[in-house]
Amino acid sequence: MSRPSPSPNAAPERAPDVLPLVPIHDHGRQRADAVRNRARVLDAAMRVAARHGAGNLTMDAVAAEASVGKGTVFRHFGDRTGLLTALLDRAERALQEGFLSGPPPLGPGAEPRLRLTAFGSAVLRHEQEHLDLYIAAVTDPHRRFTVPAHHVRHTHVAMLVRQLDPCVDAELLAHTLLGFLDTALTNHLLRLRGMDLPRLEAGWADLVTRLCP
Amino acid sequence: MSRPSPSPNAAPERAPDVLPLVPIHDHGRQRADAVRNRARVLDAAMRVAARHGAGNLTMDAVAAEASVGKGTVFRHFGDRTGLLTALLDRAERALQEGFLSGPPPLGPGAEPRLRLTAFGSAVLRHEQEHLDLYIAAVTDPHRRFTVPAHHVRHTHVAMLVRQLDPCVDAELLAHTLLGFLDTALTNHLLRLRGMDLPRLEAGWADLVTRLCP
Structure with missing residues (x-):
């Protein structure tokens, strides 16, 4: 495994060209x-x-x-959950780079509806790749909404929703959209309800179209 | 407290007029x-x-x-979670009577869109009344979708969605709608994000209109 960059929560390393006392x-x-x-x-x-x-x-x-x-x-x-959250944050960083600064349609440059549609597919596929980590890290349903990864996703989705419709309650609508991508829900649908990833991706695209016509 | 009816999961009591061997x-x-x-x-x-x-x-x-x-x-x-789930099922029964057989617009008789709108408000208000129970009972995010209460809600919402639009993926759309009413989410929005119940109810009505135009 290559040397990772430090977590955004860790103290920043002092720049080496500074010569302090x-x-x-x-x-x-x-x-x-x-x-x-x-x-x-x-x-x-x-x-x-x-x-x-x-x-x-x-x-x-x-x-x-x-x-x-x-x-x-x-x-x-801190504890095992803290360690799993840090692992999840690292896994999430690759996804974040994709939607914050990667190529369109996921990254900047495409129109908001296309970006939003691409976002859902990217999250669904990313979580399937790291499924055991996402499942292990989310043990407390009330922590789901306070982990940094969720906050970044929510800010991104709310921004796209606002671009599509400045009059809507974008904060609430972004929560609804993210609720569709919730790890425990998608895992339930894929493992216990016999759905497949294409059906979830089609459901996401349909949801985006209905919510932001 | 008055004598409760037995849980739907419990064995039915034998009718007293039967005289068996x-x-x-x-x-x-x-x-x-x-x-x-x-x-x-x-x-x-x-x-x-x-x-x-x-x-x-x-x-x-x-x-x-x-x-x-x-x-x-x-x-x-079985265990503490099992006991809390049974308490939650009993609390849920009052809500279920309302949307399965109560007066319109929550119960049968009103048109599906009105029933769906009333359903969201009823769930939001019901869970606020029994908040500590709902929060205590949902400790495992992966059990959320397998408890009987969730199944009854999902069946009801999927039925109304199907009545509004027979062509839609009603099972998925019902999960999206129920995601908006998720206890951990509404608690997060009301307690940590400073939203109030009228805003959530307006958000729900807006969601129903957008999802089922």
Whole structure:
């Protein structure tokens, strides 16, 4: 696995061309070490999840894989849910790059309706690729709406909805649209109700057309 | 609290005017006892939840309130989640009577669009009344779609959607509509996003109009 960029929640690494006074320098090095350690533990967690499934990931196994003490894993991520959320944030970053700055129709340049349609397909396919991680990370239904990944998706969808219709309650409508893409719902439909991905994608396109005529 | 009718999941009580052979009679009496005990434990759980909040409900407190052993509570409901689901099913029954057989526009007799609009308002108001129970009962995001209450709501909404437009993918569209009414979402919007119930009700009416033009 290649070296990952630090999480957006982590403290930013001090720029190397700054030459601060000694105590600040030490502080900067400590921070840089912390960022590197956090990324190393996260890399180890990715490998453990790939090997055994995210649902079976334990703090012990991650600590052993990263060759650090269990306390270090807890210090960086709080608990198992925090670690899974960090893994999910990293997986989500590839998707975010696609809809925030990737090529059209998912990225900027296409008209809002096309972007919105492409967004749904991209989310559905992305979550199927990382399904065990998304399922393992979302254990508390009330956290769904407060994780950073959800916030980025919601801001993006609300922006497109506003572009399509400035008069609508875009915040609410964006929640409705994202509700269709909810991991637990799509998993229920695909695994237990016998639907397939093309039907969900067609349903999404139909939903976009109906909600934003 | 008045004597409740047995849960739809419980074995039906034998009709008292039937005079069966002795072994069957015994079996019938055992069943009737089981139904009565289950209802008694459920009554006790309702009182405990009303006093301390459903989120603080424990199997010990319910057993003490019902004057039965803790094992009896576990035998009837499996675990705490099972007990909370049974409480939720009982609360849901009042709502179900309203939309299945109550007066229009919620019940039969009004045209489908009006019934669908009334359904959303009724669910929003009902869940606000029993909020701590709905929040406590939905701890697993993947169980949301398999609890009986959800199934009844989904069947009802899909029927109304089909009446409005026989060509649409009613099963999927009903999930989208119910996603708007999801307890965790509405709670997030009302408690954390500063929205009020009239805004959600207006959003629901708008959603019905857009989805079923």
